[in-house]
Amino acid sequence: MALKILVVDDEPMIIDVIKAYLERAGYVVYSALSGSQALKTFRDVNPDFLILDLMLPDFSGEEICKRVRETSDVPIMMLTAKTAEEDRINGIVIGADDYLTKPFSPREVVVRVEAILRRTKQASGRDILSFNDKDLMIDFLKKEVRVKGNEITLTPNEFKLLVAMAEYPGRVYSRLDLLDKMQSESYEGYERSIDVHIKNLRKKFETDTKNPEYVITVFGMGYKFGGKLDVSNPSI
Template sequence: MKKLTVLVTDDDQDIRDGIEIYLKNEGYHVLKAADGLEAIKLLEENEVHLIILDIMMPNMDGITATFKIRAVRNIPIIMLSAKAEQSDKIHGLSVGADDYITKPFHPLELMARVKSQLRRYVDLGEYDEPSEQVIGLELDVAAREVRVEGEPVKLTPTEYKITELLLKNAGRVFSISEIYELVWNEQAYNAENIVAVHIRKIREKIEVDPKNPRFLKVVWGLGYKIEK
């Protein structure tokens, strides 16, 4: 198996760099982000196996980032916080974090928790090597390209993001609000027409018969999905 990747997200560069040293000594590949927005962007562009995520950060805090990540990914998240109150720990775990460690912490304790979470995720079967190909429909994340029967499809950046979201989570139904908030990165308000127009355009580009779609399906009253 290839080297596992850990994403370290903290607005303190010294903390990011310090954790990176210990992770690299353990043989992990390391990505670093200064806030939740940067972390989510790196997650969209890279295969990540675990996230170390600070709670208090500018632009997007760790709680909000965890909520957004959990909408699309099941990778382990270890939260870091300067707050030791039980309520903060419960809040972090309730939105989807797998573990919680209070600053200041001993690096070896953090490494032990990283290994524990990765063992559960990778060795015990919760992680599958990614397969982003649905019969006839293929996603190339590196090239930011969608192909139908091997032929590239010209999508706008927004159309690509919607298709990428649905393809990475093939079979899962996303509501209109979820699609809007995850793709446009803002609260959904009167989003029905906006999303519907983009879905229609995507269908026209990836379906042989857009009125009888093979891939991009509507689940009435719930939302949209790409079927395997």
């Protein structure tokens, strides 16, 4: 069954071009010209991917992203004419998987969509990882994280960041390495967004944020995952 993509933009010509390229690539494409229409269509069709313009006539794409993230971890790619670094960082922090500035190539849109969907599909095929005698457990299918048996609520980007490090315990990742893991492209200058996610992760499941057990800073280099992988593959 073809995957469904919702394209949200207040410029019909942009929607038509993106739609033509995505349909040529085999996707079923829905569209919306406003924020309110986007949310209604999202609820009605439950798309597999959301392409979201940030500057809409009724309310912002950032607000739509926040509302979608309350109930869904569907991949989101933001389209915008905003070029300021803070705008891009904010988009990533609130839950976007990718960020593309206008003008852009519609072929690049398709390539980025397919890259993100490949990663999503790969992640959905995993089972469970547990660390430190089941102290920390990551369920890839349910996208759940449990610490000492208690479920921890993570944002989609926090979950992706944790998974990127936990897959290879002890490996040191630079900020750009982690951006590569979280998105289809590296964005030089946006490494600070990784620091924000790291800080939030520690607050949510580290017993002592100043002496973290799992998300460890390697000064001058980046971050690594400090948990010891359990030999067995348990069930939650």
